[in-house]
Structure formats: structure tokens, C-alpha cells
Amino acid sequence: MATNTLTGKRVAILATEGVEQVELTEPRKALEQAGAKTVVVSLKPGKIKAWQHDHWGDEIPVDQTVDSASADTFDALMLPGGVMNPDKLRVNKQAVEFVRSFFDDGKPVAAICHAPWMLVEADVVRGRNVTSWPSLQTDLRNAGADWVDREVVTDEGLVTSRKPDDIPAFNKKMIEEFAEGLHAGQKEAARSARAEARA
Numbered sequence: 774m775a776t777n778t779l780t781g782k783r784v785a786i787l788a789t790e791g792v793e794q795v796e797l798t799e800p801r802k803a804l805e806q807a808g809a810k811t812v813v814v815s816l817k818p819g820k821i822k823a824w825q826h827d828h829w830g831d832e833i834p835v836d837q838t839v840d841s842a843s844a845d846t847f848d849a850l851m852l853p854g855g856v857m858n859p860d861k862l863r864v865n866k867q868a869v870e871f872v873r874s875f876f877d878d879g880k881p882v883a884a885i886c887h888a889p890w891m892l893v894e895a896d897v898v899r900g901r902n903v904t905s906w907p908s909l910q911t912d913l914r915n916a917g918a919d920w921v922d923r924e925v926v927t928d929e930g931l932v933t934s935r936k937p938d939d940i941p942a943f944n945k946k947m948i949e950e951f952a953e954g955l956h957a958g959q960k961e962a963a964r965s966a967r968a969e970a971r972a
Contacts, residue, residue, distance in 0.1 A: 778952040780808035782848040787814050787839070787868060787891070791857025794823035794830040795937050796885050800851055803944035809951070812836045812847070816865055824855045839867045844874035849951040854886025854906065863894040873897060879960030883932040883947040885939065889913055892931075899966035902928040904935050917966070929958030 784804050788797055801811050815821050815835040823830040844850070850872065852859070862868040873895040875882050884892060889905040890912065892898045899917030903926055910920040924939040925932065925946045932950050934943035950956075 777808040778948060779804060782809045782951060783846065784809045784811050784849045784851055784951065785814050785842065785844075785847040785871075786811055786851045786853065787862065787871065788821060788833070788853050789815050789858055789861050790821050791824045791855050791861065792821060792833070792853050793855035793858070793886060793937065794825045794833075795940065796853035796855065796888075797823065797833065799940045800853065800883070800885070800944055800947060803948060804851065804951070807948050807952075809849075811851075812842075814839050814842045814871070816862070816868065824857065839865065839871050842871060844871065844878055844880065847875075847880070848954065849881045850875045850883070851947065852882065852884035852888035852891055854884075854888045856887050859887050859890040863890050869894045873963070876959055876963035879930065879955045879957055879963075881930040881932070881947075881950040881953065881956060881959065883943065883950070885934040885943055886936055889933055892916075892918075896966055897963050899962070899969055901931055901962055902926050903931070903933045905933060906935055917969075929962060930956030931959060 813836045820832040876897040886906045893916040903918045913920045925934045925942040932946045
């Protein structure tokens, strides 16, 4: 992993109760090793309880609440999975708007496992190449995405992966895309999706 490629960059990690522990801790470690400052953004202050395979895992401190967070203060967004985590986040309007604003600004976003549910909710996958945990493929296709079964898929600043086994490939591509910074294609795709939804 290239060191210091993300020096000076702030990365938001949006998560809540039931986040898959390894999908938060391993990408976070990779981001910090590459020089980024990571900020765990959640629905409430305090700590969130992570999920580890089939049981509760560690508590992870929350750095900022979503109601006080703005995409303007971050360079990129990372969305870890876990079934409960995105299911709770996607019913929160502020969390959905927070995700959407990264796309509107053309900022890179990485989502793994069940996290692409947030992308469906934010209506930002129309016309995009993505992957996810297999059970989400119908939701993603119904939202206009081109879903494929690969360990990592990159599309104009959007990085997606399927499961914890994909984390090494996910981390590598995430760091590459985050290092590149703004992606015009990301912003254009968000604009097109919005126009199509209104049509």
C-alpha cells in the first residue's frame, strides 16, 4: 500500500449500530496508513456497537454526528457494510443526504458489502457499474445500476466490493480513487440520475 498518498485528506466513515467490524476497521487502518485523517460519522454521539461475523463485536467511538457533518469538510466517503448498519442509516434523511452530497460534489466514495443500499436510497447508482453482497443485486439493478459479481468494481470515483474477503482489493482501489480526488464523471452521473428521476 502506498504510504502518504492521502496526506492532508479527510475521509468520512458513515456507520451506525451493527456495522460489520472488519469492514470498518480494516479500510480505516489502510486509509490512515496512507496518510488520511478518518472521521467516524454516525446518527448519535458516543459509541456504536460493531457486528463481528455472527455476534456483537467491539464498540467504536463516534467522532461526529451526521446532523453536524457536511461533505464540504471531507475529501471522500467510505461506507462499511453489515446488514443492520445501512438498513438503519437509509431511513435517516440526513444520512442519505450526506451520502448524496458527495456524489453531487464529484467526490470519491467507496462502499462494501451491504453498504450500497445507501447508494440506492440516495439514488446515485443509475447507469453506474457496481458490485455488492449478492442479495442486493436486485435492489441495485432496480435502481438502474449495472451489477456485476467481482471482488472490486471502480466507476468514475465510485468503488464497490462484495464482502470481507474482498477487503484487500477494496482498500487498494479505494486509496487510488481517493488519491485522485474529484471525479467529473461522479458529478455528471449524479446530475443525470437526478434528471432521469424527475423525468
